[in-house]
Amino acid sequence: MERGKEKIYVTRSSMPPYEEYIEAIKPLWESHWLTNMGVYHMELERQLKEYLDVPYLSLMVNGHMALELAIQVMDFPEGGEVITTPFTFISTTHAIVRNHLKPVFCDVKLEDGTIDETKIEDLITEKTVAIVPVHVYGNICNVEEIQRIAHKYNLKVIYDAAHAFGVNYKGNGIGSYGDASVFSFHATKVFNTIEGGAVAFGDGKLYDKLYNLKNFGIRGEELVVSVGANAKMNEFSAVMGLCNLRHVEEAVKGRKTQCEVYEKQLKSVRGIRFFEKDSTTNKNYGYFPILMEKEYPVSRDILYEKLKEENVYARKYFYPLTSDQACFKNRYKKVELKTARELSQRVLVLPVFEGLKEMEQIRVIDVIKNPV
Ligand SMILES: *Cc1c(COP(=O)(O)O)cnc(C)c1O
DSSP states (O other): OTTTTEEESOOOOOOOOOHHHHHHHHHHHHHHHHHSSSSSHHHHHHHHHTTTTTTTEEEEEEHHHHHHHHHHHTTTOOOOEEOOSSSSSSSHHHHHHTTTTTTOOOOOOOOOOBBGGGGGGGGGTTTEEEOOOBBBGGOOOOHHHHHHHHHTTOOEEEOTTTTTOOOTTTTTTGGSSEEEEEOOOOSSSSSSOOOOOEEEETHHHOOOOOOHHBBTTOOOOOOOOOOBBBBOOOOOHHHHHHHHHHHHHHHHHHHHHHHHHHHHTTTTSEEEEEEOOOTTTTOOOOOEEEEEEETTSSOHHHHHHHHHHHTEEEHHHHHHHHGTTTTTSSSSSSOHHHOOOOOOOOEEEEOOOTTTTHHHHHHHHHHOOOOO
């Protein structure tokens, strides 16, 4: 391959130093205790509860199962309607549908891509049971207004906080808002346990219920108290999490620097815009989305292809909308999704990850500055 043309993907997994992880998993060869709420599972649960500043936390095998079980644990009646966003990863919508609930898609806001809280109330019917908003790219939803609506109509709020690891809002962990918030620790996220996730929540009674859901309802050698799945995190993943957690602030710092390089270099490019900064939250710099406006010389899809020709793999997060995917199209209530549709056609997420070099960013920036 031509020098300086190595492939740059949109993300690359953070990993602790090799020696650190190897040292940390050694005790597993003594205990032979590899899963089933082992010591590392319990320790990571404790440390994350503290780090994320949430009242309760239950570790899960991945973010998707965390979301499915967080919805299931609320015991909604079958066929209930859930107001949610189509501008997200497909997991959000799958988790609703797999719980035998109906997604009702709500439009999003142009300034940050989160659910448009002014459009939620119009979508509420007597069948509505919950709101499932997404803190997309770590941009925080209007949690106060969503809470007001939920309270007024007696709805549950389950946040998909997969992008919002470590984000605080007005001094509170973002996972302390709503009835539950779900984090993903997938390999591609800001903090990873290889595969993993967690449900954060405020009502302590949910801890045992989630425990049953993630461990077959088993409560004794000869006792199964409820129907449950298997969604436990194993010890190798938990140790990965304990190691990565020690380095996560440093990783976020590196991402911040990278985002600043993009901002500085791209802010003067005509037709390139960024999402508005919100000073009430800290950022985790998990993603760097750019918005392409009409003044930009080529379309989003053409820029995407141009970057690819230069071995830069940017991503169209999130295109298509989940409501437009083959499995969901024309199956649910028709709602105007003008802004979501527009965003999904104009957004492009640029590479940001621990270890991305400025030289590599310059390659990305050069293409964006000279797309034709
Ligand atoms: C990553 C992600 C998930 C799913 O998490 P997994 O850990 O990959 O199962 C859910 N929702 C959003 C918005 C995500 O980005």
